[in-house]
Amino acid sequence: RKEVEQDPGPFNVPEGATVAFNCTYSNSASQSFFWYRQDCRKEPKLLMSVYSSGNEDGRFTAQLNRASQYISLLIRDSKLSDSATYLCVVTPYSSASKIIFGSGTRLSIRP
């Protein structure tokens, strides 16, 4: 089983729709969780950290479910500019900086 798994998609949704995707992780000792966004041929950029209590940043909401070992990302009122690959990122150890990337979920927003 992969340490971090994501549905590769692609998710193809109309502008204005709400879309959500999950990411599961296998190591229950994982400490830190993030969503990154990667545009085609560009480097990943941090979208948001994921806290135990869940967090929201504008149209984006991230949640963590430790019992079921998954994190989620919800995008409301999607924009064309949201089209990208969304990478789930997990840091498995509390004291190390090594992080593990999921393979990414491709999202395409159509007009």
Place this chain on the structure above:
Amino acid sequence: GAVVSQHPSRVICKSGTSVKIECRSLDFQATTMFWYRQFPKKSLMLMATSNEGSKATYEQGVEKDKFLINHASLTLSTLTVTSAHPEDSSFYICSATGTPAFYNEQFFGPGTRLTVL
């Protein structure tokens, strides 16, 4: 703040030559730098972790004699692809974390696209 640069952004070379890629943290001290490789439509794969002043730790399956990593200062790490072959053509991305504490957030360079003919 927290800007990471990479140079060159794109390089095309002949098979058998060596290519050096530089990764610099511009406004912070990068105690740890990471090197990733990404093939088209694939996920980022960690190649090695580099701590300033010590030898890099390579991931399983990554040849340390082929991918030489040097992290001689707190702001610079280099990756040298020795005797490059077409199968080494990929997008190489570095990232850095360090002081002040970034709570495990990594800052990525813009990447270097290597094409080996």
